[in-house]
Amino acid sequence: MRLFVALSPPPEALAEVAEAVEPHRDDWPELRWVAPELWHVTMSFLGEVAEEALPDLAERLARAAGRHPAMTLSFGAGGAFSSPARARVVWLGVRGGGLPLSRMAASLAAGARRAGAGHADGKPFHPHLTLARARPRAGVDARPLVEALSSFAGTPWHAGAVHLMRSHLGPSVRYEALGAWPLTG
Ligand code: 2AM
Structure with missing residues (x-):
């Protein structure tokens, strides 16, 4: 199963983003916009993981989550x-x-690796909310869109848990939450 670990921002924070993004959507037919109900902040992408690894993975993610503080993000x-x-x-x-x-x-990635899930890709962690993707093989000049979103500053929200998510790929992607573990504090 294809898995990733994510933060799930509260609906109010996502509604603000949806409002900011809405005026731009129709101007960018070369982009595939992610549906707001799929929005999340990826903490660690694990890729294909054997179902047998799930119990150990869950235990290690729970332990890793419990070692880190809840935080206020925006x-x-x-x-x-x-x-x-x-x-x-x-x-x-x-x-x-x-x-x-x-x-x-x-820490989540390291815990997952100990359960045999995911691998170190060496890329620096850059927390973000993916709004849209270019079609395969097409890099899009999105400077006006990035510029338009440069002044966005959302209301702070509480990140108090991490979620293990499963992607069901197909004509329309669907995510399923397999577990959630609290951060401390
Ligand atoms: P993204 O937000 O940067 O697009 C579920 O597919 C999540 O896992 C996506 O949100 C995506 O993060 C991330 N993801 C998908 N494929 C990935 C890959 N090959 N490497 C790293 N992250 C990936």
């Missing part, structure tokens, strides 16, 4: 991977996490 200015001029992914940034959030991501 969505901030837009950006793009790999660059606004050749965007493959357009996102909003996550503010307020800093080093503790990066440490939490590393």
Whole structure:
């Protein structure tokens, strides 16, 4: 099963983002917009994981989560991977996490690896909310969109738990929450 670990921001925080994004959607037919009900902040992408690994994975994620503090985060200015001029992914940034959030991501990934899930990809952790993706093989010049989203500053929200999510790929992607574990504090 295809798994990832994520933060699930509260509906109010996502509603604000939806409102900010809505005026732009129709201007960018070359982008595939992610439906708001799928929005999340990926902490660690695990990829294909054998079902037998789930109990050990759950235990290790619970332990890792419990070693990190709950935090107050907010969505901030837009950006793009790999660059606004050749965007493959357009996102909003996550503010307020800093080093503790990066440490939490590393700790979740390390716990998952000990359960045989995921692998170190060497990429720096860059917390974000993916809004839209370019179609395969097409980098999009999304500079005006990134610019339009540069002033976005969402209301702070409480990140108090991490979720283990399963992706069901198909004509329309669906996510299923397999578990949730509290952060401390
Ligand atoms: P994204 O937010 O950067 O797009 C579920 O598919 C989540 O896992 C997505 O939100 C995506 O993060 C992340 N993801 C999917 N495929 C990935 C990959 N090959 N490497 C890293 N993260 C991936």
